[in-house]
Amino acid sequence: MTDALLEFREVSRSFDDGARERVEALSPTSFVLARGQCLRVLGPSGAGKSTLLSLACGLLLPTAGEVRFEREPFSRWRESFRAAARRRSMGVVVQQLALVHGMTARENVALASVPDGLSTASDRAAQSALFDALGLAGLERAKVETLSGGERQRVALVRALAVREAKLLVLDEPTAHLDAARTDALIALLRSRIDAGCAALIATHDPRLDTLGEPLHLSSSAR
């Protein structure tokens, strides 16, 4: 039996928001992601990479097919249960980052990565190490809306990597705003998580991430 953490079975997702024709954002896609495995989600703009990532962490549900996390179909779980699973077991960076404005970088990290947002001393030490590793030392108390695009992206990455017992990392274009040195630091952090048994799904066009895992190619959806 394979040690499947996440499974997509003929998963597709369409949107019908009334404003335009029905859009098939993700055409039927199947794959299995094992613990300690990384897949790089590749494909042209509009191919459905961000949609696939949102389905993988239960932020979206499929219109057809099934997404299973630890063998359980997400569709059987209420939203609050999926949110709890995300907080407990997943580190997620969505394309729009989803940082909470009005809160500091440190508060954003604690909010999403620690149960009840209450960090222990060891959580705080781990968070500080991540802030340092991604070049954010000194910005922990800054309100996120005052940070640059690259700084915000790194705060979102710290938040994802700070999830104590993450089984799955879901990262959308994590190096989009990072320079070469920060990208090297991120690759080292991801490599150590993957080697420790964490699975990862990473949407990226960045060839510097090629060594992290196998490609999963999405083609443009037929409209």
Ligand SMILES: Nc1ncnc2c1ncn2[C@@H]1O[C@H](COP(=O)(O)OP(=O)(O)OP(=O)(O)O)[C@@H](O)[C@H]1O
């Ligand atoms: N909430 C939504 N409502 C309507 N259409 C949507 C929605 N989300 C995505 N789409 C459409 O689905 C398609 C796939 O979008 P998605 O964001 O997954 O692509 P992507 O591969 O991540 O692209 P990019 O590389 O530009 O980030 C696009 O045509 C997009 O307009």
Ligand SMILES: [Mg+2]
């Ligand atoms: Mg995208």
